[in-house]
Amino acid sequence: MRKSMLKPVVASTLSALLIFELSGCGTVIYPDRRGQASGRIDPTVVIMNGIGLLFWVIPGLVAFAVDFATGAIYFPSGRYAVAPEALQRAIKDNGEIDTVQLQQIIEQQTGHSIPFDHPNLQQQPSSPELISQLNILPRA
Structure with missing residues (x-):
């Protein structure tokens, strides 16, 4: 490779690494953790940010700041959420919730099974107002 062609390749590689480091490792790798x-x-994220800190001090500090600010540096809290759009299939034509379908969606999205027949489970009736706030429409 000629010397004149080597400079743009090195510059592009260093720019890409710098941009990746500026965005914060945990924020890029674990976007689902944001908001905690x-x-x-998570020691993995700390080590990756630390490696960036060894090579470039300012971008490494920025990566730590971004990951702490977004919460991506923390392990998941153990709480799970399902997007309202995913719940669309669990609503019957008349607006009632199909608990079997809902249980399948929750298990599919979170990996955890919720026993809807448990005696301590309190189920509250849904209202059209709640469903409209979640932008979930009954199937027509």
Whole structure:
């Protein structure tokens, strides 16, 4: 490779690494963790940010700041959420919720099974107002 062609390749590679480091490792790798306020710190993310800190001090500090600010540096809290759009299939034509379908969706999305027949489970009736707030429409 000629010397004149080597400069743009090195410059592009270093620019790409710098941009990746500026965005914060945990934020890029674990976007689903964003929004957490606290928890146990993930050592993998800390090590990756630390490696960036060894090579470039300012971008490494920015990566730590971004990951702490977004919450991506923390392990998941153990709480799970399902997007309202995914729940669309569980609503019957008349607006009632199909609990069997809902249980399947929750298990599929979170990997956890919720026993809807448990005696301590309190099920509240849904209202059209709640469903409209979630932008979920009954099938027509």
